[in-house]
């Protein structure tokens with residue numbers, strides 16, 4: 285099994301096999317027409333090193349994805365996303381090694397089936413390929429995306445929509461809400477935000493007028509905030525022995541020290557039950573559970 289940064293995975297038992305991890309570190313400009321720049325990034329590059337690299341060179345496209353732990357090769361798998369942007373917005377191609385045939389393949393974005401925390405790599409290609417590199421397209425033309433939450437205010441406080449300010453603002457917002465996995469064991473958002481029919485959201489809204497809800501473009505669906513649901517179900521900051529629900533972002537489960545994967549999983553199930561009892565909404569886990 286290939287384990288990238290291991291940032292989005294929960295082991296519930298020992299793994300009886302060989303784990304491989306990509307170590308390749310290259311970032312290479314493939315094409316630069318003065319406006320858009322294609323960049324090939326090896327799977328082993330830390331994602332945030334790539335973001336820093338792009339921001340230093342005045343290249344737009346990944347700045348909203350600052351400070352996400354993990355390696356570049358894992359980015360397309362769950363289509364990492366934050367603050368209104370997703371890796372799939374910039375990924376043009378994914379290079380991979382086919383486990384069955386031994387061939388090296390390249391998949392264009394059109395075939396990656398990117399969606400909200402979704403891609404073909406989590407489904408049809410799961411276990412069948414190893415991602416070796418990604419190719420992304422960045423731009424020299426400023427294209428700030430500041431519409432999400434506090435981003436605009438934090439960017440303005442730093443002097444306006446320059447790349448550096450956006451990166452700094454996003455890093456600060458994340459630092460304030462999300463625990464650092466190097467200090468407190470966690471896998472980021474443990475749950476996905478549930479996407480429900482608009483009618484379901486409307487009914488809930490009648491009872492909870494302050495409930496965040498984001499219409500999914502071109503559908504009759506609405507994305508709800510699992511963090512808000514967990515929070516309102518009274519679970520934010522909840523602790524059970526050595527595991528807990530993070531006290532500043534209820535989507536994140538934390539290992540308070542020495543907990544087993546099983547204990548984390550039990551807490552996750554308890555959170556799911558509480559949310560279901562309170563709102564009738566089922567929330568799915570986002571991390572890979574092994």
Ligand code: EPU
Pocket residue numbers: 365366367368432433462471472473474475476477496509510511512515520532533534535570
């Ligand atoms: N909220 C609460 N209580 C909480 C958490 C959130 O009331 O404990 C409310 C917030 O006030 C806000 C709404 O819920 O109105 C959404 O919260 P937030 O903006 O923090 O984002 P999120 O939907 O909870 C998602 C991603 C994060 C990403 C942020 C910012 C998922 C599963 N999670 O969280 O991704 O950083 O948006 O874009 O989509 C990750 O995947 O590991 C991750 C951290």
